[in-house]
Amino acid sequence: MYDKTKYLIAGDRAIVMEFGNSISEEINSKIRAMTIAIETKKVEGISEVVPTYRSLMIHYNPVQVDYNTLMKGLQTLEGELESIQLPAPIVMEIPTIYGGDYGPDIETVAEHNGLTVEEVIKIHTSGEYLIYMLGFTPGFPYLGGMDTKIATPRLATPRTKIKGGSVGIAGSQTGIYSIDSPGGWQLIGWTPVKLYDAEAEKPILFKAGNYIKFKQIDEAAYKAIEGKIQSGTYECPSYPKGEGGQSRG
Amino acid sequence: MGNIKIFKPGMLTLVQDSGRQGYQQYGVPVSGVMDSFSHRVANILVGNHETESVLEATLLGPGIEFLDETVIAITGGDLAPNINGAAVPLGQSITVKAGEKLDFKGIKTGCRCYIAFAGGINVPEIMGSKSTYNRGSIGGYEGRALKAGDILNLGEPLKPLSSLEGRTIQQDLYTYTNKIELRVVAGPQEEAFSPEGIETFYSFEYAVTNECDRMGYRLSGDVIKHKEGGDIISDGIAMGAIQVPGHGMPIIMMADRQTTGGYTKIANVISADLPKMGQAKPGDKITFKKVTIEEAQRIYKDMEDKIAEYKKTFEEQELYKKKLFQFKMGGKLYGLILEEIKE
Numbered sequence: 001m002y003d004k005t006k007y008l009i010a011g012d013r014a015i016v017m018e019f020g021n022s023i024s025e026e027i028n029s030k031i032r033a034m035t036i037a038i039e040t041k042k043v044e045g046i047s048e049v050v051p052t053y054r055s056l057m058i059h060y061n062p063v064q065v066d067y068n069t070l071m072k073g074l075q076t077l078e079g080e081l082e083s084i085q086l087p088a089p090i091v092m093e094i095p096t097i098y099g100g101d102y103g104p105d106i107e108t109v110a111e112h113n114g115l116t117v118e119e120v121i122k123i124h125t126s127g128e129y130l131i132y133m134l135g136f137t138p139g140f141p142y143l144g145g146m147d148t149k150i151a152t153p154r155l156a157t158p159r160t161k162i163k164g165g166s167v168g169i170a171g172s173q174t175g176i177y178s179i180d181s182p183g184g185w186q187l188i189g190w191t192p193v194k195l196y197d198a199e200a201e202k203p204i205l206f207k208a209g210n211y212i213k214f215k216q217i218d219e220a221a222y223k224a225i226e227g228k229i230q231s232g233t234y235e236c237p238s239y240p241k242g243e244g245g246q247s248r249g
Numbered sequence: 250m251g252n253i254k255i256f257k258p259g260m261l262t263l264v265q266d267s268g269r270q271g272y273q274q275y276g277v278p279v280s281g282v283m284d285s286f287s288h289r290v291a292n293i294l295v296g297n298h299e300t301e302s303v304l305e306a307t308l309l310g311p312g313i314e315f316l317d318e319t320v321i322a323i324t325g326g327d328l329a330p331n332i333n334g335a336a337v338p339l340g341q342s343i344t345v346k347a348g349e350k351l352d353f354k355g356i357k358t359g360c361r362c363y364i365a366f367a368g369g370i371n372v373p374e375i376m377g378s379k380s381t382y383n384r385g386s387i388g389g390y391e392g393r394a395l396k397a398g399d400i401l402n403l404g405e406p407l408k409p410l411s412s413l414e415g416r417t418i419q420q421d422l423y424t425y426t427n428k429i430e431l432r433v434v435a436g437p438q439e440e441a442f443s444p445e446g447i448e449t450f451y452s453f454e455y456a457v458t459n460e461c462d463r464m465g466y467r468l469s470g471d472v473i474k475h476k477e478g479g480d481i482i483s484d485g486i487a488m489g490a491i492q493v494p495g496h497g498m499p500i501i502m503m504a505d506r507q508t509t510g511g512y513t514k515i516a517n518v519i520s521a522d523l524p525k526m527g528q529a530k531p532g533d534k535i536t537f538k539k540v541t542i543e544e545a546q547r548i549y550k551d552m553e554d555k556i557a558e559y560k561k562t563f564e565e566q567e568l569y570k571k572k573l574f575q576f577k578m579g580g581k582l583y584g585l586i587l588e589e590i591k592e
Contacts (some may be wrong), residue, residue, distance in 0.1 A: 057485025
């Protein structure tokens with residue numbers, strides 16, 4: 001993390017606050033605090049913010065506030081971050097079916113790492129993964145913190161179509177495809193939960209700064225919740241981070 | 250309310266409004282029109298809110314049959330519009346009758362034209378916007394470009410159609426050249442470039458390549474040198490951001506840009522010049538001129554003032570009722586405008 005946050009000009013309608021030059025939870029929590037500070041204080045002229053790995057892009061309307069005024073306002077806000085009470089991030093459990101047609105590459109991942117399929121699932125479901133940012137396709141989470149014991153290189157030849165909801169591994173990253181798209185990740189499972197639903201009241205499931213925990217379910221459990229998912233009434237179990245899976249869902 | 254029928258799709262005709270704001274943090278691109286100035290003016294001409302949906306046509310215009318009477322205005326690039334064969338001027342509100350057909354002969358200047366209808370286009374709002382994000386099949390008319398046979402429903406006009414007649418803006422707003430000077434502010438990663446690389450960027454002319462669409466314009470020209478490389482840890486991308494990847498060729502990010510990206514950005518086109526870029530086409534030549542952030546924002550405000558002025562003029566115009574009488578005398582056609590003036 002930088003000693004002093006950089007304020008970068010990104011055109012006449014956006015400012016980037018850059019907190020560091022690496023991917024780290026420390027930087028990310030600063031971004032989260034700043035995001036919450038901006039949302040709470042409702043700074044004049046700000047239209048939206050985009051948190052990323054190490055920065056926060058702030059879009060604004062220059063008719064309402066000019067660059068210098070906004071920068072000073074943001075600096076003041078940054079100076080008060082200590083006083084911002086960060087609510088505990090939310091951990092959201094994502095029901096996932098591993099292996100078989102749902103995760104055709106799980107054996108490759110097991111073999112590559114000298115593990116059994118069961119061990120791969122155990123390791124993958126034991127972590128809580130920080131959502132650093134969303135991007136690539138609507139609702140796609142960039143996750144951090146996967147155990148390198150199950151790290152596996154991307155497919156040599158990417159698939160032309162991957163079903164939305166597919167859970168995969170690429171190098172030491174893990175993630176979920178939010179919509180049908182091409183891709184080269186090793187697919188280990190699939191979640192029936194919709195990460196992106198344009199028609200829904202809340203179209204995007206995840207929010208940067210929160211955590212994802214994969215929870216293994218079998219086909220019977222999936223069938224049981226399928227109707228709710230179809231009608232958009234299914235809610236993933238979630239709990240504040242640090243409460244160790246005391247699911248309130 | 251009225252309906253229009255597409256009898257010819259054109260090259261790429263999309264329902265667009267001012268874009269999908271507030272969802273970039275979730276990875277949803279903004280989309281919206283490529284030339285916001287022409288879009289806003291077109292709406293003002295037909296008495297709509299500036300942000301209302303219009304049709305954006307690229308290079309080859311669509312064919313539209315009006316199933317009901319309405320008022321339209323066409324702005325932006327000159328694609329040679331005509332109604333039932335008679336040429337139609339840009340930048341004017343025009344009453345069209347049921348059964349009349351709007352068609353385009355071909356491109357003369359610019360790249361995109363905007364067709365606004367009194368009342369806008371009645372498509373559902375997805376995440377607060379009617380804009381089509383074609384790549385993601387979101388919004389607009391069934392999430393896609395228009396096809397022959399599509400029937401679009403228009404919204405309720407905000408003002409009586411008769412009060413909208415005769416709205417005109419000056420013609421010289423819609424002249425576009427093949428040489429475009431873009432004013433830019435230095436970008437968030439300017440320091441990733443060598444002094445020589447920065448000089449190259451501001452000194453040479455770049456050409457718009459065939460790889461240009463609503464997402465971005467790839468340019469070709471002299472290689473812009475980095476100090477170390479063209480990659481960064483992904484961060485946000487604003488409209489008009491000029492990315493320069495390792496190969497040293499600039500890419501200008503436009504309406505359908507992705508929300509984040511991992512290439513260094515040398516500069517950002519100022520908002521007031523983005524409409525010019527939205528009218529650029531392959532082969533056009535681009536040069537860059539640096540301005541300060543303060544200048545950029547002053548120029549932006551001037552543009553806003555200009556638009557506000559149009560609105561005011563038309564609102565004042567509405568105080569009068571106008572009627573055009575045509576009569577023939579000695580084989581010549583004469584026009585007489587009668588205005589009823591409020592006391």
